Every structure is written in structure tokens, then in C-alpha cells.
Amino acid sequence: MNGEPAAAAEQAARRSYGRLVAYLSARSRDVAGAEDALADAFEAALTRWPRDGVPANPEAWLLTVARRKAIDTLRGRRRGEAAAAWLEWLAALETPADTGALPDRRLELMFACAHPAIDAAARAPLMLQAVLGFDAATIAAAFLVAPAAMSQRLVRAKAKIRQAGIGLAVPAQAELAERLGAVLSAIYAVYADAWTDAAGTDPHRRDLADEAIWLARLVASLLPQEPEALGLLALMLYSHARRAARRDAEGVYIPLSEQDATLWERPLIDEAEGLLHLAVSHGRPGRYQLEAAVQSAHLEGQRRGRVDWAAVEQLYAALCELGGSPVAALNHAVALSRTAGAEAGLARLDALQAELGGYQPYWAARAELLGRCGRHAEARQACEHAIALESDAAVRRFLQDRAAAWF
Structure with missing residues (x-):
């Protein structure tokens, strides 16, 4: 195995985790038991693959080892007809090597x-x-x-x-x-x-x-008639379309408001727009549709050079009414600061500190609004809170540069 054998083994194992848990627990309904068997299989992979090489079909290898572990556990702990039937099924379980692919x-x-x-x-x-x-x-x-x-x-x-x-x-369509x-x-x-x-x-x-x-x-x-399923896919595609613009060539973090729109993947944005329009046409608004609409407004505003903050503020207000999420309330406060002034946004933030005091974006937003209000000492303190809570070195540098620019 080339490179870091242990890391390669771990990555190969993780790619198959969900499929294997679902496959092993489908008959037994014992999710915890399937996880325990797989944990043993992963441990064996991390020990044996660096020595023997990654097998041609890692998924089949993991399933085989996990199946053996599950059988050993069942034999030691379970008795009766139900256990016997489950053991028989495990023993006869086909692997991807037998069938060509593991059902997902x-x-x-x-x-x-x-x-x-x-x-x-x-x-x-x-x-x-x-x-x-x-x-x-x-x-x-x-x-x-x-x-x-x-x-x-x-x-x-x-x-x-x-x-x-x-x-x-x-489940049946009516229960989905x-x-x-x-x-x-x-x-x-x-x-x-x-x-x-x-x-x-x-x-x-x-x-x-x-x-x-x-x-x-x-x-x-x-579920093509469920607008929230369409809305979530749209939301994720809007975000995914921007992934190449979030860092420059040196790895420096670039916020949405400063990104180069030519780096965005237009086909993904177009697909997201179509999905959002289809979702909205159902007339049943929900969280993911509203969040996707916010993304759409930001992306369109970035391309045109002017964000429609009134529309964004209204969308976040609707999100707050819908679910009461403190993160939605934080974003609403930021949008409100653009339509009603920084003081109005700060007043909204004050009510959220108890819930979001350990959340980096809260302190970053607070620092920006305090800075806009001329309260520089408080802004510096809020910025220090944000930097301390951020684990991404590039984002920390971005916050430090912003703090230096403000003060």
C-alpha cells in the first residue's frame, strides 16, 4: 500500500461504514451489534492492511470479518430459535465478491x-x-x-x-x-x-x-412532491457551487461577499434555481426552501454587485417564525443591521447570547456590528472571543486581519 497505510485503510473502511451497518442490521435490527462487529473489522483492517496491503474489494473484506465477529458474539450471548435463524442467515450472507456489489x-x-x-x-x-x-x-x-x-x-x-x-x-409512501x-x-x-x-x-x-x-x-x-426535499437539495447545490471560491491560491479564507463569482459552478447554480422554483410551486414553504432562497438572493446579489438585504431580512424573519432556530435568529440580526442599522442588529444579538455564547459566528457578527457602531473596545473583545472559538487557522487569520482593519 502506497503512502500512509494506516490512513488509507481507515479511509477505505469509512467509505463503507454506512452501507455495512445497514446491510448487517437489516435482518437483526440490532444496529448497535452491527456497529460493534464493524468496529472490530475496522480495527483488524488497520492492523492487517498496512502489513498485507489493501484487498481488491475492501468492502467485501470488511463484511466478511464483521460477519464472523457477529457470529462469534451471537453464539456466545444468544440462544433459541430466533438466534439460530439469525446465525444461519449470517453464515449464508453473500458478500460483494459474490454478487458484484453490496446493496446500498x-x-x-x-x-x-x-x-x-x-x-x-x-x-x-x-x-x-x-x-x-x-x-x-x-x-x-x-x-x-x-x-x-x-x-x-x-x-x-x-x-x-x-x-x-x-x-x-x-416505509410505505403514506408514511414517508x-x-x-x-x-x-x-x-x-x-x-x-x-x-x-x-x-x-x-x-x-x-x-x-x-x-x-x-x-x-x-x-x-x-419524494418528488415533497418541496422540502427539493429545497434541501437546492440549498446544498448552491453551497457546493461556491466551494472553489472559498479559498485563494494561498489558502486564505474568502467570505461570500468577496468571492470571485466567475469561480462558481454555474451548472450547479442553474440546477439549484430550477429545484427551488419547483419546490416553491408546491405552495408549502419550509426551512430548506427559505434557506435556499437566501442563498439564491446572496448569489444573485453578488453577481449584480448589490444584495437585496430587505428580501434577505424577510426570508430570515420567516425562518425565525417557522422554527425558532437561534442560528436563524443570528442571521436575521445581521440582515436587520443592513436594513435598520447596526444598533437594531445588536439589540437582536443581545437576546441570543445565552444560547449562542459558544458559537463562533455569533461573536464574529457581534464584533462587526460593534465596530460599525464605533464601540471599538467591545468589538475587539468580541473578536477575540470569535478567534478563540475558531478551529480553522485560515478563518482565524481572516478574523485577525478584520480586527486589525477595524481598530
């Missing part, structure tokens, strides 16, 4: 995780862990929840799937819509995590962005 059952697992019997707050996080292998700490950060609390939610949710016998299959919100939330969280790697230096996050868009396309094709 991730979407089935995602809709199973969105079953009404599972706590609503655990549905999207469970998808992130079971389908894409996120750890509890990463998921907790995405949902602004303490890691210990998130871990407990995930354990309970997996136990519920097993105990309630929740089937891992795409009621589970859709959690599925879309999980897909968007995956893309948002990938988006944090603006420089594209993390191969795993690059793969995640493509996986998220693939899943969004699959859901939109499965």
Missing part, C-alpha cells in the same frame, strides 16, 4: 431511524452515527448538545429499534412524509460537517459532501 440500504436505515417510536430528538443524530459513523462528540457539536447527553440519546434509540422490532426498510424531516436534518448535518473543511484537505469530509448530495438526490427522487 442506507436510505432504508435512515427512515428506520426516523420511526415515530424513536424519540424525535434522537432521530437525526442516530442517522449520523449509524449511517455515516460520526462519533457522539461530533454529533453533539452539530446539534449544540452536551456530548454525554447525546451519547445517552443514541444508546436509547438503538435499544428501541431492537426492542420494538422496528423494520429497516423504506412524516419521517422526512428527520432524514433531511441528518443529511444537512452531514453536508454542514463537510463544509467546515473549506480547504478540502480532509479526504473523509470531501467524501461526506458527495455522500450528502447523493442522499439528498435519492430522497428528492423518491
Whole structure:
């Protein structure tokens, strides 16, 4: 194996995580058991692949090892006819080497995780862990929840799937819509995590962005009459179209307002525009349609040289009314500062500090508005908070340069 063997083994294993969890747990409904077996398989890969080389079909190798681990565990812990039937199925399980490809059952697992019997707050996080292998700490950060609390939610949710016998299959058409919100939330969280790697230096996050868009396309094709599925795909395509413009040749971070629009991928933007128009035509507005409309307004304004801040402010106001998200309220405050002045935006931000005090964009926005109001000492302090909370070195440098320019 060329390069870093251990890193290559880990990357190959991660690419198959969700497919293998879904495939192994489809019959047993034991998501936690499938994850345990795969964890052992990944550990074996990291030990053996650097020594023996990456197998021709990594997915088949991982499935074979995970299947053996699951069989060993079942033999040691389970008795009775149900266990015997499950063991027989595992023993006869076909691998990708036998069939040419492993059926992709991730979407089935995602809709199973969105079953009404599972706590609503655990549905999207469970998808992130079971389908894409996120750890509890990463998921907790995405949902602004303490890691210990998130871990407990995930354990309970997996136990519920097993105990309630929740089937891992795409539900009937009539049941799809009621589970859709959690599925879309999980897909968007995956893309948002990938988006944090603006420089594209993390191969795993690059793969995640493509996986998220693939899943969004699959859901939109499965539910073409659901405007929020179309809206989410549009939102992600708008963002993805700008990825090449987010860093310059030296890796310096470039905010949307200063990006070179000629670097944007016009075909993706055109597709997003078409999807958004189709979604809006259904007459059922929702979060993702509104967020996609904000992206559309920003991109169009950037190309024309003038953002319609009144329209953006109205869109964020609608988002706040719809869901009450503190992040939407933050963006509304920034837009309000453009239409009603920096003081009005600051007043809106003041009410959000308790909820967003550990969120870098809150402090960056606060620093900018304080600076515009001439309150330079407070702006400098807010900027220092933002810099301390930011993990991306390029964004930290951008904030430091802005602070120097303001003060």
C-alpha cells in the first residue's frame, strides 16, 4: 500500500461504514451489534492492511470479518430459535465478491431511524452515527448538545429499534412524509460537517459532501412532491457551487461577499434555481426552501454587485417564525443591521447570547456590528472571543486581519 497505510485503510473502511451497518442490521435490527462487529473489522483492517496491503474489494473484506465477529458474539450471548435463524442467515450472507456489489440500504436505515417510536430528538443524530459513523462528540457539536447527553440519546434509540422490532426498510409512501424531516436534518448535518473543511484537505469530509448530495438526490427522487426535499437539495447545490471560491491560491479564507463569482459552478447554480422554483410551486414553504432562497438572493446579489438585504431580512424573519432556530435568529440580526442599522442588529444579538455564547459566528457578527457602531473596545473583545472559538487557522487569520482593519 502506497503512502500512509494506516490512513488509507481507515479511509477505505469509512467509505463503507454506512452501507455495512445497514446491510448487517437489516435482518437483526440490532444496529448497535452491527456497529460493534464493524468496529472490530475496522480495527483488524488497520492492523492487517498496512502489513498485507489493501484487498481488491475492501468492502467485501470488511463484511466478511464483521460477519464472523457477529457470529462469534451471537453464539456466545444468544440462544433459541430466533438466534439460530439469525446465525444461519449470517453464515449464508453473500458478500460483494459474490454478487458484484453490496446493496446500498442506507436510505432504508435512515427512515428506520426516523420511526415515530424513536424519540424525535434522537432521530437525526442516530442517522449520523449509524449511517455515516460520526462519533457522539461530533454529533453533539452539530446539534449544540452536551456530548454525554447525546451519547445517552443514541444508546436509547438503538435499544428501541431492537426492542420494538422496528423494520429497516423504506416505509410505505403514506408514511414517508412524516419521517422526512428527520432524514433531511441528518443529511444537512452531514453536508454542514463537510463544509467546515473549506480547504478540502480532509479526504473523509470531501467524501461526506458527495455522500450528502447523493442522499439528498435519492430522497428528492423518491419524494418528488415533497418541496422540502427539493429545497434541501437546492440549498446544498448552491453551497457546493461556491466551494472553489472559498479559498485563494494561498489558502486564505474568502467570505461570500468577496468571492470571485466567475469561480462558481454555474451548472450547479442553474440546477439549484430550477429545484427551488419547483419546490416553491408546491405552495408549502419550509426551512430548506427559505434557506435556499437566501442563498439564491446572496448569489444573485453578488453577481449584480448589490444584495437585496430587505428580501434577505424577510426570508430570515420567516425562518425565525417557522422554527425558532437561534442560528436563524443570528442571521436575521445581521440582515436587520443592513436594513435598520447596526444598533437594531445588536439589540437582536443581545437576546441570543445565552444560547449562542459558544458559537463562533455569533461573536464574529457581534464584533462587526460593534465596530460599525464605533464601540471599538467591545468589538475587539468580541473578536477575540470569535478567534478563540475558531478551529480553522485560515478563518482565524481572516478574523485577525478584520480586527486589525477595524481598530
